[in-house]
Amino acid sequence: xxxxxxxxxxxxxxxxxxxxxxxxxxxxxxxxxxxxxxxxxxxxxxxxxxxxxxxxxxxxxxxxxxxxxxxxxxxxxxxxxxxxxxxxxxxxxxxxxxxxxxxxxxxxxxxxxxxxxxxxxxxxxxxxxxxxxxxxxxxxxxxxxxxxxxxxxxxxxxxxxxxxxxxxxxxxxxxxxxxxxxxxxxxxxxxxxxxxxxxxxxxxxxxxxxxxxxxxxxxxxxxxxxxxxxxxxxxxxxxxxxxxxxxxxxxxxxxxxxxxxxxxxxxxxxxxxxxxxxxxxxxxxxxxxxxxxxxxxxxxxxxxxxxxxxxxxxxxxxxxxxxxxxxxxxxxxxxxxxxxxxxxxxxxxxxxxxxxxxxxxxxxxxxxxxxxxxxxxxxxxxxxxxxxxxxxxxxxxxxxxxxxxxxxxxxxxxxxxxxxxxxxxxxxxxxxxxxxxxxxxxxxxxxxxxxxxxxxxxxxxxxxxxxxxxxxxxxxxxxxxxxxx
RNA sequence: GGGCACGUAGGCUAACGGCAGGCCACCAGGUUCUCAGCCUGACAGCGAGGGUUCGAUUCCCUCCGUGCCUACCA
Numbered sequence: 001x002x003x004x005x006x007x008x009x010x011x012x013x014x015x016x017x018x019x020x021x022x023x024x025x026x027x028x029x030x031x032x033x034x035x036x037x038x039x040x041x042x043x044x045x046x047x048x049x050x051x052x053x054x055x056x057x058x059x060x061x062x063x064x065x066x067x068x069x070x071x072x073x074x075x076x077x078x079x080x081x082x083x084x085x086x087x088x089x090x091x092x093x094x095x096x097x098x099x100x101x102x103x104x105x106x107x108x109x110x111x112x113x114x115x116x117x118x119x120x121x122x123x124x125x126x127x128x129x130x131x132x133x134x135x136x137x138x139x140x141x142x143x144x145x146x147x148x149x150x151x152x153x154x155x156x157x158x159x160x161x162x163x164x165x166x167x168x169x170x171x172x173x174x175x176x177x178x179x180x181x182x183x184x185x186x187x188x189x190x191x192x193x194x195x196x197x198x199x200x201x202x203x204x205x206x207x208x209x210x211x212x213x214x215x216x217x218x219x220x221x222x223x224x225x226x227x228x229x230x231x232x233x234x235x236x237x238x239x240x241x242x243x244x245x246x247x248x249x250x251x252x253x254x255x256x257x258x259x260x261x262x263x264x265x266x267x268x269x270x271x272x273x274x275x276x277x278x279x280x281x282x283x284x285x286x287x288x289x290x291x292x293x294x295x296x297x298x299x300x301x302x303x304x305x306x307x308x309x310x311x312x313x314x315x316x317x318x319x320x321x322x323x324x325x326x327x328x329x330x331x332x333x334x335x336x337x338x339x340x341x342x343x344x345x346x347x348x349x350x351x352x353x354x355x356x357x358x359x360x361x362x363x364x365x366x367x368x369x370x371x372x373x374x375x376x377x378x379x380x381x382x383x384x385x386x387x388x389x390x391x392x393x394x395x396x397x398x399x400x401x402x403x404x405x406x407x408x409x410x411x412x413x414x415x416x417x418x419x420x421x422x423x424x425x426x427x428x429x430x431x432x433x434x435x436x437x438x439x440x441x442x443x444x445x446x447x448x449x450x451x452x453x454x455x456x457x458x459x460x461x462x463x464x465x466x467x468x469x470x471x472x473x474x475x476x477x478x479x480x481x482x483x484x485x
Numbered sequence: 486g487g488g489c490a491c492g493u494a495g496g497c498u499a500a501c502g503g504c505a506g507g508c509c510a511c512c513a514g515g516u517u518c519u520c521a522g523c524c525u526g527a528c529a530g531c532g533a534g535g536g537u538u539c540g541a542u543u544c545c546c547u548c549c550g551u552g553c554c555u556a557c558c559a
Contacts, residue, residue, distance in 0.1 A: 008559090009559090010558080010559050012558085012559080042559065044558090044559085045558055045559065047558090048558070048559090106557095110557075113556090113557090121486085124486055124487090125486085125487085126486075126487050126488080126555070127486095127487090127555065128555085150557090152557055167490095170490070170491090173489070173490080174489090175488070175489070176488080179487075179488050179489090179555095180488095181555080184556085184557050186557085187557040188557055189557080191557090193556090193557070193558085193559090194558075194559050195559095198559090213553095214490070214491090214552085214553065215552095215553050215554065215559090216553095216554090216559090217489060217490065217553075217554080218488070218489060218490090218553070218554035218555070219554075220489095239490085241490095241491080241552095242552075242553070244552080246496085248551060248552065249551095249552070249553095250552075250553070276497095279497060279498080279508085280497070280498095281497090281498090282498095283497085283498055283499065283507095285499095286499095286507090287498085287499070287506080287507040287508070288507095288508095289497090289498095289507085289508050289509085306497090306498070307490075307491060308490095308491055308492065308498095309490095309491070309551090309552065309553090310496085310497060310498090311496055311497075312496095313496045313497060313509070313510085315496075315509060315510055316496070316497065316508080316509045316510080317509095318509090319508085319509055319510085320509090322521095322522085326522075357521090358522090359520095359521050359522040359523085360520070360521045360522075361521090362521095418518085421518085422518085425518090431518090432517095432518050433517095433518050433519075434518095435518080436518035436519075437518070437519065439518090440518075440519065441519095446519090446520090447519060447520080448519055448520035448521080449519070449520070450519095450520080450521085451517090451518070451519085451520095452518055452519080453518085
């Protein structure tokens with residue numbers, strides 16, 4: 001039997017990091033077994049679903065390389081893959097269940113349901129549908145419907161005994177059937193709820209393994225009941241853990257970035273984010289932390305997924321991202337930096353800059369800040385920054401003037417610049433740092449930069465000398481003088 | 486409240502019932518003109534209590550903690 005799995009995101013809001021997480025496990029499992037990975041859009045919530053959101057799901061998953069074998073955009077033999085285009089199917093199946101006696105029409109109003117819930121809460125009972133319409137004669141409900149009352153279809157669940165199922169990640173799970181509510185299958189607008197649509201589609205699309213988030217465990221008995229009353233073979237159940245915020249609650253945008261677009265905009269590499277996501281619950285043999293999707297696929301098995309909910313650790317993500325950034329060939333890194341500002345810069349200059357910042361990029365969007373001083377003429381910094389803690393203004397003035405003079409007479413390559421500046425420090429009888437730091441600040445405006453010699457080299461003679469002049473002028477000016485580059 | 490799930494250092498994780506190991510973060514050194522990177526080292530853990538066993542992180546029970554679900558959302 002061919003392994004067929006799917007993810008079924010609902011297109012509401014930004015594309016979620018949890019979607020990518022579950023997609024990764026699904027896709028890896030399908031491809032490891034030579035099967036198919038499907039993307040199905042669960043847009044049965046007519047109020048919240050949007051086309052823009054759907055598009056973003058396609059784009060973000062595509063960005064991550066988590067491509068699908070069948071889906072709304074590319075089609076496939078089991079389409080349509082958008083639930084809004086399958087509404088008649090669900091209606092037909094729901095009414096079929098009523099005819100079989102496995103489901104029933106319900107005309108209870110929202111007001112009544114709320115009142116029932118309130119009463120149950122007051123009596124400290126579990127909030128649950130009270131079976132009002134289930135117990136009414138069918139003719140009575142029929143009469144109300146014919147009179148124009150809105151109706152829904154509910155699944156008949158409550159009964160004795162237990163619902164047991166095997167979960168690949170967790171082992172055997174048991175629910176008492178009397179804990180399970182008479183779930184609404186078809187809403188009053190004629191559209192299905194998740195539960196109905198999900199089961200019908202998974203069956204018709206021949207899904208073999210349902211790999212989904214842990215939050216669905218509680219609903220699984222309803223789904224099993226549906227498979228039972230339809231007379232269908234249920235899939236293999238695999239509930240993977242939920243990604244967590246630092247406080248261990250379900251990951252949420254208030255407490256942690258969840259939008260895949262955010263990660264893209266920050267300049268996390270897609271392969272790094274996927275690698276990091278894999279680390280949340282999956283582990284490679286021999287403690288490997290950095291690996292490709294192909295390597296993961298080789299060693300992956302659903303039953304190796306850790307069942308505990310992992311805290312999404314941004315610091316480790318940064319580390320993983322750094323690993324990937326440093327591994328990139330310089331030209332490739334330059335290309336990837338394009339959208340982060342490098343596209344607007346002279347390619348030849350970018351090519352010289354990239355090696356200087358490759359070890360210093362945490363995310364690609366650091367590019368702008370890290371390279372700002374290579375562009376433009378004016379530098380904005382306080383004159384005081386030029387003067388070290390153990391230095392006096394006259395000291396620094398002397399260093400800068402001497403450095404300016406020396407550099408003006410030095411061939412402009414890193415090796416020569418370093419040699420001459422170090423000689424100068426010796427001549428002036430100061431530590432290298434005491435000379436280098438003021439020069440660094442003078443030509444870059446900051447105290448943390450790539451090595452000074454290479455920075456000077458890329459910056460060029462003309463610009464470097466001009467900035468030294470500006471720094472000397474800045475120090476000569478009255479203490480609180482405004483910036484005059 | 487009820488149901489279910491989950492507990493290995495601050496975070497992610499590994500370990501046929503047999504010496505608890507790796508990564509991130511943190512800290513300390515080294516490299517060095519600063520920062521970053523890189524190298525070395527240090528710190529740090531089986532939620533608690535019972536039971537089974539020669540032996541329990543591992544199996545069982547109880548407790549505790551945490552999370553999810555408890556919608557005509559998914």
